[in-house]
Amino acid sequence: MRPRTTMRRNNKWICLGIMLAVAIGLASCDRKTIYYHYEHAPVEGWEKGDVLSFEVPPVSEGTYREEVGLRIDKSYPFLGLCLVMKQTILPSGYVHLDTLNCNLIDQDGNNKGPGLSYYQYSFHVNTLRLQEGDSLYITVKHNMKREMMPGIADVGIRLDKQ
Helix, strand or coil: CCCHHHHHHHHHHHHHHHHHHHHHHHHCCCCEEEEEEEEECCCCCEECCCCEEEEECCCCCEEEEEEEEEEEECCCCCCEEEEEEEEEEECCCEEEEEEEEEECECCCCCECCCECCEEEEEEEEEEEEECCCCEEEEEEEECCCCCEECCEEEEEEEEEEC
16 A cells, blocks of 8 residues: 555646646647648749649638748748738638748858758738638749749648637
């Protein structure tokens, strides 16, 4: 039979573990992500005319934070990337255009995003006010002078309810 002090210590560790799990669960729910999706771009070269599209299903009324995510590898040849985003709110048909200048690499050639073989970036695009049942159709293309942009692996859209 175990002494009572050992049982009390075990109970304390169990309670501490449960409290820690609850705290982690609550901390991970600080954002209400309703859409988070990446589209693949050919790493050997994303052509200027190639448009990546995203279809956000109908949402509830509210304010939403829109972000674009990028994954690049070491073959990306420039310090930044210029993206053109077109957001169409349906069913109203309202169209909003954004040009986003993304700084990816510093002057010394170091990637600003975390990663080892691929580097991850996230950039705030817009804050949207949507009505009940609105959906979004979003297109993204690069707007660089060069026709083929090597080293861009994925482009993503994230929409969080605020």
